[in-house]
Amino acid sequence: MSPATRNPDHILQVQGLRAGHGQLVAVRDVSFALKRGACVALIGANGAGKTTLLRCLAGVHPALGGRLHLGAQDITALPAHRRVQQGLALVPEGRRLWADMTVRENLTVALEHRDAARAAAATAPWSIERALQALPGLVPILDRPAGALSGGQRQAAAIARALMSNPEVLLLDEVSLGLSPLVVDEVYRSLQALRAQAGTTLLLVEQDLGRALAFADRVMCLREGQIVLEAACAETTREAVTEAYFGMAHAAPSAALETTP
Ligand SMILES: Nc1ncnc2c1ncn2[C@@H]1O[C@H](COP(=O)(O)OP(=O)(O)OP(=O)(O)O)[C@@H](O)[C@H]1O
Numbered sequence: 645m646s647p648a649t650r651n652p653d654h655i656l657q658v659q660g661l662r663a664g665h666g667q668l669v670a671v672r673d674v675s676f677a678l679k680r681g682a683c684v685a686l687i688g689a690n691g692a693g694k695t696t697l698l699r700c701l702a703g704v705h706p707a708l709g710g711r712l713h714l715g716a717q718d719i720t721a722l723p724a725h726r727r728v729q730q731g732l733a734l735v736p737e738g739r740r741l742w743a744d745m746t747v748r749e750n751l752t753v754a755l756e757h758r759d760a761a762r763a764a765a766a767t768a769p770w771s772i773e774r775a776l777q778a779l780p781g782l783v784p785i786l787d788r789p790a791g792a793l794s795g796g797q798r799q800a801a802a803i804a805r806a807l808m809s810n811p812e813v814l815l816l817d818e819v820s821l822g823l824s825p826l827v828v829d830e831v832y833r834s835l836q837a838l839r840a841q842a843g844t845t846l847l848l849v850e851q852d853l854g855r856a857l858a859f860a861d862r863v864m865c866l867r868e869g870q871i872v873l874e875a876a877c878a879e880t881t882r883e884a885v886t887e888a889y890f891g892m893a894h895a896a897p898s899a900a901l902e903t904t905p
Pocket residue numbers: 665668670688689690691692693694695696697
């Protein structure tokens with residue numbers, strides 16, 4: 645992407661991204677851009693390529709082609725840890741915390757590995773104290789080993805750990821997976837606080853279509869590794885999204901596409 649075609653309003657620009665697993669192509673020529681401060685929900689059936697796409701953006705899965713820009717910087721060739729330092733953080737499916745360490749230790753290690761210059765330049769850099777204000781549910785479990793936490797607590801701790809890098813863009817895989825509705829509500833309240841307080845740009849994978857459309861500004865539907873729908877949530881309908889999701893007109897929602905009103 646030439647500097648002339650880059651839009652300064654876009655914090656993340658993805659062009660022609662391709663990735664696979666062996667012979668299998670999982671992400672096919674995917675292009676999109678995230679506006680600064682936006683929240684985009686990425687939806688798609690099992691195996692559509694959502695996790696592979698997020699992992700490619702984070703640099704933990706190799707891309708076969710394409711270009712990525714974070715702000716004005718071309719990050720295509722940067723390894724995962726450099727992308728984190730530049731402001732692109734992933735909260736992976738399954739959360740991947742260090743199970744034997746306490747929550748506090750998980751956060752401290754992340755804090756020590758962040759880019760000091762970026763943190764110094766930030767107007768309000770994240771600290772453990774500030775993360776606890778945004779995610780108060782962590783306060784009583786700060787000294788508990790991450791391996792002993794419930795699903796919702798692990799999700800909150802993983803989000804807090806990602807915040808330690810002062811992300812401009814937070815990628816969240818399967819936000820609601822394995823969590824009770826009440827805990828999901830709490831996680832989304834925390835994400836709302838992040839958006840309001842820090843203006844963090846969010847790209848989140850969410851299987852609950854009702855929740856995705858209610859929370860995000862835009863929705864992007866991935867099918868067989870391609871973006872088949874990209875729209876403002878306020879300007880699309882469940883029917884249009886469901887049709888894109890299944891690749892057929894008038895498809896009935898299945899258990900794979902939850903639809904909380
Ligand atoms: N480690 C792997 N080895 C081989 N194939 C894989 C691997 N991980 C994913 N795939 C395949 O790549 C394709 C995309 O998978 P991916 O996990 O990215 O999809 P997804 O949309 O995140 O699905 P899910 O909701 O089930 O996690 C699928 O066909 C899947 O079977």
